[in-house]
Amino acid sequence: MHGYRPDNPLIVQSDRTVLIEVDNPLYAEARDALARFAELEKSPEYVHTYRISPLSLWNAAAAGLTAEEILTALERFSKYPLPENVKVDIREAIGRYGKVKLFIADGHLLLTTEDAALAEELARHRTLAPLLQRRLSATQFEIDPAHRGHVKRLLVQVGYPAEDLAGYVDGAPLAFELRTITRSGERFQLRHYQADAAEVFWAQGSAAGGSGVIVLPCGAGKTIVGMAVMAKAQCATLILTPNTVAVRQWIRELLDKTTLTEEQIGEYSGLKKDIRPVTVCTYQVLTYHPRKRNGIASTGRGRRALPALDEYPHMALFNSMDWGLIIYDEVHLLPAPVFRITAEIQARRRLGLTATLVREDGLEGDVFSLIGPKKYDVPWKDLEHQGWIATAECHEIRVGMSEEDRMEYAVMDEELKYHFAAVNERKLHVVSMLLEKHKEDAVLIIGQYIPQLETIAKRIEAPLITGETPVRQRERLLEQFRHGEITRLVLSKVGNFSIDLPDANVLIQVSGMFGSRQEEAQRLGRVLRPKRNGLLAHFYTIVTRDTLDQEFAARRQRFLTEQGYHYNILYEEEVPAFTPALIAERAVPPSRGRLPAG
Numbered sequence: 001m002h003g004y005r006p007d008n009p010l011i012v013q014s015d016r017t018v019l020i021e022v023d024n025p026l027y028a029e030a031r032d033a034l035a036r037f038a039e040l041e042k043s044p045e046y047v048h049t050y051r052i053s054p055l056s057l058w059n060a061a062a063a064g065l066t067a068e069e070i071l072t073a074l075e076r077f078s079k080y081p082l083p084e085n086v087k088v089d090i091r092e093a094i095g096r097y098g099k100v101k102l103f104i105a106d107g108h109l110l111l112t113t114e115d116a117a118l119a120e121e122l123a124r125h126r127t128l129a130p131l132l133q134r135r136l137s138a139t140q141f142e143i144d145p146a147h148r149g150h151v152k153r154l155l156v157q158v159g160y161p162a163e164d165l166a167g168y169v170d171g172a173p174l175a176f177e178l179r180t181i182t183r184s185g186e187r188f189q190l191r192h193y194q195a196d197a198a199e200v201f202w203a204q205g206s207a208a209g210g211s212g213v214i215v216l217p218c219g220a221g222k223t224i225v226g227m228a229v230m231a232k233a234q235c236a237t238l239i240l241t242p243n244t245v246a247v248r249q250w251i252r253e254l255l256d257k258t259t260l261t262e263e264q265i266g267e268y269s270g271l272k273k274d275i276r277p278v279t280v281c282t283y284q285v286l287t288y289h290p291r292k293r294n295g296i297a298s299t300g301r302g303r304r305a306l307p308a309l310d311e312y313p314h315m316a317l318f319n320s321m322d323w324g325l326i327i328y329d330e331v332h333l334l335p336a337p338v339f340r341i342t343a344e345i346q347a348r349r350r351l352g353l354t355a356t357l358v359r360e361d362g363l364e365g366d367v368f369s370l371i372g373p374k375k376y377d378v379p380w381k382d383l384e385h386q387g388w389i390a391t392a393e394c395h396e397i398r399v400g401m402s403e404e405d406r407m408e409y410a411v412m413d414e415e416l417k418y419h420f421a422a423v424n425e426r427k428l429h430v431v432s433m434l435l436e437k438h439k440e441d442a443v444l445i446i447g448q449y450i451p452q453l454e455t456i457a458k459r460i461e462a463p464l465i466t467g468e469t470p471v472r473q474r475e476r477l478l479e480q481f482r483h484g485e486i487t488r489l490v491l492s493k494v495g496n497f498s499i500d501l502p503d504a505n506v507l508i509q510v511s512g513m514f515g516s517r518q519e520e521a522q523r524l525g526r527v528l529r530p531k532r533n534g535l536l537a538h539f540y541t542i543v544t545r546d547t548l549d550q551e552f553a554a555r556r557q558r559f560l561t562e563q564g565y566h567y568n569i570l571y572e573e574e575v576p577a578f579t580p581a582l583i584a585e586r587a588v589p590p591s592r593g594r595l596p597a598g
Contacts, residue, residue, distance in 0.1 A: 005079050010034075012074055014083040017041070018050040028564060030077040032379050036060055037070050040562035043554075048561065052086070054093045055365055058161050059357075061097040062212070062373030070094070098163035100155055102148065109148060109166055112140045118160065128154045149343030152369040161369065168210050168349045171235035171324015174277045176259045178231050183256045190228055191388060194221055197376040198228035201351060212372030213331055213352035217380040217563075218497075218525020219389045222353040223253050226327050229351050230278075231258070235324025238317070239280045240338070242330045242497050244269045244471045245478070247280045249500055250329070254278065268317060271471060275320050286314050287337045315341055328352045330497050331371055332359050332518050339363070342370045355525055356559055358517045381564035389528040390505070392537040394565050396553060398545035399426045399572040409547060421547035422511040423452045426572065430542050431456060431508055433575045435488070438506045438538070442481065444526055446491045447510040453490050456510065462488035465495065496522040502529040509541040515555030524560060545571075 009024035018038060020030055023046070031048075037060035038050040060070065067090050074082055100113045100122070111132065113119050119139040122128055131151050132141040143151055148166065155162045182188045190198070197214045216222050230237050241247050247269050254260050266276030269285055289312050318326075318341055326345070328334060331352030334342075342350065352371040357364055368374075383389045401409060401424055409420055435443060447453050450466055457464035463477050463486065474494075480486045481501055491499075496519055507527045513519050520541075527537040543553040557567055570578060 003081065008077050008079045010074065010077045011080060012078050012082050012086055014085055016052040016086055016089060018052065018074075020048045020050065022046060022048060026077060028381075031562070031564065032382075033073040033077065035379065035562055036063075036065060036073075036377075040558050043558050043561040052090065054096075054159065055156075055368060057090060057093040058097045058156075059368065059374040061094045063375060063377070065094075067091045067094040096160050098161075100160045100162045101165055102143075102152070102162050103165040104167060109143050109145045110136070110140055111143050111151065111162070113160075114139060122155075122158070122160075125154075125158060128158065145347065146344055148346035149370050152346070153343060153366060156365050156369040161373075164211070164346070166347075169322070169324060169347045171233070171237075171348070172277065172322040173234060174236050174264070175234055176231065176264075178227065179257050179259065188257055190224065191221065193378055193383070193388070194225050194228060197225045198232060200376045201229055202232055210349035211346075211351075212375035213354060213357065213367065215354055215357060215374055215377040217378075217383055217389050217528060218355045218522060219528035219530070220378075220383055221388075222329070222355075223250060224257070226250075226329070226351060226353055227254065227258060229327070230325060233325045233349065236277045236321050237279075237325045237327060238321075238323045239278070239327045240286065240329060241280060241282055242333055243282055243284065243494065244271065245474055245494075245499060246329060246497070247282060248471075248475065250280045268314075275317070277321070279317070279321070281314075281317060283333065283335055283338060286317065287312060287335050288314055312337055318345055323348055325349045325351065328371060330354055331367060332356055333497070334363075334367065334371075336363075339366050339370055346370075356518050356521045358521070358559055379563060380560075387530065390531050390535075390537040392524060392528060392539055392565065394524070394539045394557075394560065394567045395541070395570055396557075396567045397430055397540060397542045397570045397572060397575060398550065399424060399430055399542060400545055401426065401547075418514065418548040418552060419449070421544040421549035423449050424544040424549070427510050427542045427544070428456060428459060430572050430575060431510065432460070434506075434508055434540060435460060437575075437578065441506045441535070441538075442484070442487050442501070442504045443506040443508065444489050444491055444495065444501070444504050445508045445510065446493075446495050446523055446526070448493060448513055449511055450492060452511060453492055457490040460488055460490075462486070462490050464490040464492075466492040467494050469494075493519070495526065497525075499526060500529075501526065503531065504529075505531055505535045506538045507540070509539070511549075512541070512552070512556055515552040517556055517559035520556035521559050521563075524565070541567075 009021040009026045009030045011019040018034060020027065034050050037056055038052045039056050040048060041051050042049040070090055071087060099115060100111060102109065102111055116138050123132060123135065131143060131147045133144055134142040136142055152162050152164060179188055201212060201214065202210065214225055239250055241250060247267055251265055251267060254265055255262065260278060264277050266274035266279040268274060268279050268281040326348050331354045350371050352367065357367060357374060384391055409417060412420060431445060445456055453464055465474050465477060477489065478499065478501065481489050504527050507523060509523055524539045527539060541553055543550045
């Protein structure tokens with residue numbers, strides 16, 4: 001135990017929150033250590049707040065981090081001795097991971113623990129007990145293989161996440177290789193972190209390896225990692241994606257960088273229904289229900305409930321072929337019905353790909369139990385420093401409202417205020433000023449509200465892509481942008497993910513989905529692909545000052561702050577004098593404070 005160390009950046013509190021002083025020489029190192037086992041909750045100017053949760057600790061344990069390594073990191077950076085209860089909580093949480101195990105013996109799926117008291121507790125648990133088919137001994141139960149996922153989900157809720165050693169089916173064999181020269185004639189090899197991620201996914205052997213989530217920044221080549229895992233699996237693979245544009249991008253990449261042929265790859269979308277040894281599908285098609293609205297059916301009693309799985313006609317895709325691997329692209333977007341079917345196909349290997357495990361619906365625990373724990377994660381700034389993703393500067397530009405609008409905002413109902421502030425007309429003038437400054441750049445403008453985007457597109461004479469834009473037209477516009485035929489493109493939230501525009505180096509966000517951290521990360525990712533000419537990427541978010549728009553923007557920025565990005569704050573009147581030189585001067589941590597010495 002150490003005493004008071006005033007130069008360290010952390011204060012670890014007894015409620016498992018951790019305060020970190022931003023303007024401290026050890027801030028970046030301490031932040032990167034914390035990110036492995038804690039979650040960022042607040043990120044104001046001077047002091048950021050992290051929380052150590054059971055789920056964050058279980059993900060760390062699944063990635064091989066021990067309680068002692070976590071405690072050593074906290075003690076290294078803490079100003080004060082660690083509270084004794086925090087030490088105990090960390091050791092207990094890490095110790096709970098794997099205390100319950102699932103494995104196959106003589107063709108039966110067994111749940112076992114060495115703790116007789118825990119076995120008794122599980123046997124008497126109201127929701128778990130009915131899934132424990134037969135008690136074989138004081139500490140061992142047989143369960144139905146169809147309930148494997150449901151049991152794992154409940155064990156996470158009970159607080160004892162299972163180590164799943166039951167193994168996986170091999171699936172129908174499919175022989176192919178990764179190319180060393182792509183079909184387009186370019187050299188191709190895995191980057192070191194892509195190869196590492198694929199290895200880690202399999203590292204624990206055939207029983208434990210083969211399910212989990214790989215977390216990499218947008219633009220870092222998660223699709224390539226997916227293909228590397230496929231090449232190791234050599235089996236029929238089902239790939240689930242957010243939209244048809246993503247489906248087409250997966251197919252293009254597979255044809256370009258593997259020896260798979262067009263006859264071996266099928267598209268299963270709203271436009272086609274081809275099932276092949278490698279089939280790429282959209283979440284939207286899977287969750288289509290003929291009588292549901294917005295994915296949810298009414299119970300007729302003022303509540304809404306999901307239909308039964310057999311009422312989703314396209315869920316049959318999961319059983320249409322002997323899949324050995326299922327890839328969940330953008331796993332943080334996984335809809336509830338897909339979680340439910342995933343609970344029933346736990347014998348299939350499952351790979352989740354995402355830039356962030358953050359879910360605004362609080363279902364991170366379901367990702368952990370049903371897809372698998374986090375297996376690999378790299379800080380965004382590490383890949384930036386290595387040149388694998390573009391260097392990006394983030395800017396928040398605050399605009400005011402007219403006196404008339406301020407009065408209208410002041411008296412309106414709370415539920416209307418965010419939309420009113422987000423579509424503030426004064427943002428349009430800032431967009432025009434930024435476009436003037438970036439007239440030589442490839443610029444994306446993105447937002448939440450279609451009328452606002454239609455106005456901007458008309459004003460700057462740029463094409464607009466929304467959910468209503470036909471897929472063929474979307475692909476044509478994206479191709480024109482890639483080839484420099486157009487340098488301005490306006491996007492609705494369909495542009496949040498799976499749009500490959502490597503030369504886009506400026507993104508202007510005019511409105512967003514309330515306080516969605518995952519959306520902010522995805523949008524920055526649109527400009528993070530490395531630039532051939534080494535250009536900086538610029539991410540501008542325009543917010544209406546002193547309103548809910550500014551408050552929600554601060555919430556959205558939390559995940560990127562955790563990754564080491566700083567937002568340079570500007571006011572609309574400063575934009576005309578704003579230059580790259582000024583950017584460089586402002587690109588410093590936004591804090592000048594220290595935690596109190598106590």
